[in-house]
Amino acid sequence: xxxxxxxxxxxxxxxxxxxxxxxxxxxxxxxxxxxxxxxxxxxxxxxxxxxxxxxxxxxxxxxxxxxxxxxxxxxxxxxxxxxxxxxxxxxxxxxxxxxxxxxxxxxxxxxxxxxxxxxxxxxxxxxxxxxxxxxxxxxxxxxxxxxxxxxxxxxxxxxxxxxxxxxxxxxxxxxxxxxxxxxxxxxxxxxxxxxxxxxxxxxxxxxx
Amino acid sequence: xxxxxxxxxxxxxxxxxxxxxxxxxxxxxxxxxxxxxxxxxxxxxxxxxxxxxxxxxxxxxxxxxxxxxxxxxxxxxxxxxxxxxxxxxxxxxxxxxxxxxxxxxxxxxxxxxxxxxxxxxxxxxxxxxxxxxxxxxxxxxxxxxxxxxxxxxxxxxxxxxxxxxxxxxxxxxxxxxxxxxxxxxxxx
Numbered sequence: 001x002x003x004x005x006x007x008x009x010x011x012x013x014x015x016x017x018x019x020x021x022x023x024x025x026x027x028x029x030x031x032x033x034x035x036x037x038x039x040x041x042x043x044x045x046x047x048x049x050x051x052x053x054x055x056x057x058x059x060x061x062x063x064x065x066x067x068x069x070x071x072x073x074x075x076x077x078x079x080x081x082x083x084x085x086x087x088x089x090x091x092x093x094x095x096x097x098x099x100x101x102x103x104x105x106x107x108x109x110x111x112x113x114x115x116x117x118x119x120x121x122x123x124x125x126x127x128x129x130x131x132x133x134x135x136x137x138x139x140x141x142x143x144x145x146x147x148x149x150x151x152x153x154x155x156x157x158x159x160x161x162x163x164x165x166x167x168x169x170x171x172x173x174x175x176x177x178x179x180x181x182x183x184x185x186x187x188x189x190x191x192x193x194x195x196x197x198x199x200x201x202x203x204x205x206x207x208x
Numbered sequence: 209x210x211x212x213x214x215x216x217x218x219x220x221x222x223x224x225x226x227x228x229x230x231x232x233x234x235x236x237x238x239x240x241x242x243x244x245x246x247x248x249x250x251x252x253x254x255x256x257x258x259x260x261x262x263x264x265x266x267x268x269x270x271x272x273x274x275x276x277x278x279x280x281x282x283x284x285x286x287x288x289x290x291x292x293x294x295x296x297x298x299x300x301x302x303x304x305x306x307x308x309x310x311x312x313x314x315x316x317x318x319x320x321x322x323x324x325x326x327x328x329x330x331x332x333x334x335x336x337x338x339x340x341x342x343x344x345x346x347x348x349x350x351x352x353x354x355x356x357x358x359x360x361x362x363x364x365x366x367x368x369x370x371x372x373x374x375x376x377x378x379x380x381x382x383x384x385x386x387x388x389x390x391x392x393x394x395x396x
Contacts, residue, residue: 034318034353038250043369069367070388074250074352074360081350083363085373085389087334088343099295103303109373110365133369191368208250208352208360 035077035122038206039114041131041174043069043157043199045191051178051198057163058170063202068191069133071112074208077122080115089136108134108154116205124165125205127172133157135188155188159201168205175201232276234315234356237394238328240268240346242378244386250361257359257394264390267378268330274315283310288333307331307343315395318353325351326362328391332377344376348391359394 046054046065054063075081086109095102115128134156159174166172177185177199185199186192243264249256272282285308294301309330316323331345348363366388374383 034321034323036251036352043367067367069365069369071363071365073348073350073363075350076352079351082348083350083365084345084347085365085370086344087373087376088331088345100292100297100301103290110370135369189369 033077033120033122035118036074036208037076037116037118037125038072038074038208039081039112039116039127039129040070040072040204040206041112041129042067042071042202042204043133044202045186045193045196046198046200047196048198051176051200054173054176054200056173058166058172060170063171063200065200068189068199069110071110071131073112073114075114075116078115078117080113082111082113084111085109086111086134087136106154107132108136108156124167127161127163127166127203127205129163129174129203130158130160131174131201131203155185157185157199157201159203161203166203166205168207170204172203173200174203175199232317234274234276234322235396236272236274236311236313236315236324237396238268238270238272238311239266239390239392239394240330241265241390241392242267242381242383242387243390244384244388246388247361247364251354252359252361254357254359257392265381267381267389268309270309270311272311272313274313277314277316279312279314281310281312284308285310285331286333305343307333321353321355322395323351323353324360324393324395326393328362328393330377334376344373346373346377346389346391354395356395359392362391362393364388364390 044063044065045068046063050064071083073081073083084107086107089106089108090103093102093104111132113130117126118124134154136154161174163172178197182199183192183197186197241264245260245263247260252260270282270284272280274280283306285306287304288307290303290305291300292303310328312327314325316325327347327349329345329347331343334344350362352360354360366386368385370389371383374389
């Protein structure tokens with residue numbers, strides 16, 4: 001009788017304990033590794049000679065130039081992320097359908113949206129990236145210098161790319177710009193010089 | 209009988225441990241730093257973090273606690289009202305915009321590490337334009353795996369292009385031409 005009672009109580013206890021342990025387990029763990037990565041975008045002003053030297057989509061060496069902007073973010077495989085330094089600029093308008101005023105924010109400044117993905121060997125990275133370096137400027141009124149409060153004039157520099165199999169540490173040359181438009185952009189930033197007004201956008205992925 | 213009790217106590221211990229793990233709690237420390245040093249690593253041990261921190265200036269600090277897999281939020285700042293007339297409601301409506309230091313975060317677990325989903329934001333009303341609803345901001349939204357005790361350099365911005373934004377966000381601080389602005393987080 002005692003033995004039977006002990007068996008029943010053991011069975012009950014086992015059942016209770018196992019159900020508690022079972023409940024405590026996470027429902028479903030993701031079955032992939034979460035590789036951490038660092039995404040870095042740089043906007044460089046380079047000399048004419050350096051500009052001519054840059055051939056092809058990627059380069060392993062360093063690119064000599066003045067770093068106008070560097071934006072980096074720690075992220076992981078398969079997750080979108082963003083970093084934004086600048087202004088949230090409100091545009092107010094009347095929406096007749098909603099019968100009320102609506103506010104829509106326009107982001108200006110330095111912005112980087114990235115989504116990186118990799119295979120299980122984690123050797124190369126598939127890049128989806130959009131970077132922006134925009135500056136809002138004052139309008140020049142002959143009588144008065146002031147910013148327009150409703151519709152600001154923005155000078156954007158935007159890259160939006162999708163690039164496969166980028167190696168860690170390699171520099172992906174996402175854009176090369178020279179000529180009057182690049183000069184005009186640099187003037188807007190107050191960074192134009194007498195020469196070497198060439199812009200190069202570079203993206204890199206590193207191990208953290 | 210002894211074996212039976214030994215087995216029973218092991219099972220109970222295992223159950224307790226799992227229940228405790230479910231109630232795991234954390235302290236997160238967010239910092240905004242200024243420095244011209246470029247970090248060699250973005251996931252740092254305590255010693256590496258101390259060394260890096262000694263070369264930088266801390267501009268803002270915020271601490272919060274979290275329970276595993278539960279979203280948390282810390283916000284210190286201003287709720288800036290935007291008032292407008294709604295024809296539909298036939299009355300004035302107010303929408304609030306958060307300005308200040310704000311941290312949304314969730315700490316999860318993944319294969320022996322912790323997985324942070326984090327959105328730090330630092331914003332100030334733009335003093336230059338006089339328009340109340342216009343703000344300058346530094347925002348990051350990301351996720352990554354981290355070990356307890358580590359510090360992560362979440363994001364960094366630097367360069368001449370950023371100087372006006374640095375000044376708008378921290379008007380009292382002098383920024384050198386090579387200075388960068390960092391968001392860092394420590395999990396303890």
